[in-house]
Amino acid sequence: MAGEIAPDYFDPLGVDPEQARDVARWRRAERLRLRAERQALSVDARVAVGAALSGHLRDLLADRFGDMRDRVFSAYWPIKGEPDLRPLMADLHGTGVQVALPLVEVKQAPLVFRRWTPETRMVRGDWNIPVPPPESEVVTPDVALAPLVGWDRAGYRLGYGGGYFDRTLAHLAPRPFVIGIGLQAAELATIYPQPHDVPLDAIITEEGVQVMRLAERTEQHDPAEHTSGATERPQWR
Numbered sequence: 001m002a003g004e005i006a007p008d009y010f011d012p013l014g015v016d017p018e019q020a021r022d023v024a025r026w027r028r029a030e031r032l033r034l035r036a037e038r039q040a041l042s043v044d045a046r047v048a049v050g051a052a053l054s055g056h057l058r059d060l061l062a063d064r065f066g067d068m069r070d071r072v073f074s075a076y077w078p079i080k081g082e083p084d085l086r087p088l089m090a091d092l093h094g095t096g097v098q099v100a101l102p103l104v105e106v107k108q109a110p111l112v113f114r115r116w117t118p119e120t121r122m123v124r125g126d127w128n129i130p131v132p133p134p135e136s137e138v139v140t141p142d143v144a145l146a147p148l149v150g151w152d153r154a155g156y157r158l159g160y161g162g163g164y165f166d167r168t169l170a171h172l173a174p175r176p177f178v179i180g181i182g183l184q185a186a187e188l189a190t191i192y193p194q195p196h197d198v199p200l201d202a203i204i205t206e207e208g209v210q211v212m213r214l215a216e217r218t219e220q221h222d223p224a225e226h227t228s229g230a231t232e233r234p235q236w237r
């Protein structure tokens with residue numbers, strides 16, 4: 001039950017422990033519901049979702065970063081019915097982007113990112129997730145994808161309950177630009193954000209960009225510094 005608020009977990013920002021337990025219980029139920037819904041999608045629907053998401057993601061990267069060459073872009077290796085963006089990973093690699101994948105190398109610690117290329121021979125990592133082998137270079141992402149089990153319009157993510165992305169974003173400075181990837185149907189009115197939850201910078205579904213947080217990014221890595229001529233278009237909701 002490590003995905004729940006541990007009985008001895010004391011948050012210095014001080015949430016009511018009873019309320020924290022209620023939120024953890026609610027999240028566990030929502031994770032089960034949303035994962036079951038996702039698994040129920042047909043193969044055709046999954047392929048369509050993956051293709052639509054890849055298109056929207058490609059547009060967002062072009063708008064926000066212009067040329068992504070030599071940037072480190074962390075994706076994910078799909079598990080449990082997550083949208084499959086592996087063709088896009090290979091394409092980006094082909095255009096000179098450094099593609100990386102996240103790994104749980106130490107339980108309950110921040111994620112580690114290692115380089116991936118289409119030639120990488122994947123091995124089994126924590127939770128049986130395929131990962132690059134230990135000799136792959138460790139890198140720090142400029143842009144990172146975060147697969148979503150659920151999401152809300154404030155940019156908060158519901159994941160598998162390990163707290164890995166939150167820990168990683170709390171630890172990385174400068175922070176990468178983090179893009180949540182999920183199904184439109186996985187929208188929640190709120191995930192009841194807790195003090196440890198870190199909002200994402202953008203969220204994309206098969207229907208397009210749903211969340212884009214621009215103003216809040218101050219201390220973080222400013223992608224505009226690297227933008228090669230691309231201008232921001234005011235198309236976000």
Ligand SMILES: Nc1nc2c(c(=O)[nH]1)N(C=O)[C@@H](CNc1ccc(C(=O)N[C@@H](CCC(=O)O)C(=O)O)cc1)CN2
Pocket residue numbers: 001002003004076077078079082102103104111126127129147159160161162163164165
């Ligand atoms: N494809 C993919 N790769 C990814 C992620 C992801 O969400 N999707 N992650 C995104 O973060 C990281 C792995 N996240 C993990 C999250 C939870 C648990 C885990 O042990 N889950 C327990 C429940 C929680 C617990 O009790 O510890 C379990 O279900 O047994 C493992 C890895 C890195 N790689």
Ligand SMILES: Nc1ncnc2c1ncn2[C@@H]1O[C@H](COP(=O)(O)OP(=O)(O)OP(=O)(O)O)[C@@H](O)[C@H]1O
Pocket residue numbers: 002003004005006009027157158159160161162163164165166167170196197
């Ligand atoms: N920065 C942090 N430091 C220590 N513990 C943390 C931190 N962030 C999250 N956690 C722990 O992780 C637990 C699970 O968090 P949460 O429910 O937000 O997971 P999640 O975002 O769904 O998981 P994942 O990112 O692995 O998919 C929290 O209850 C908390 O105990």
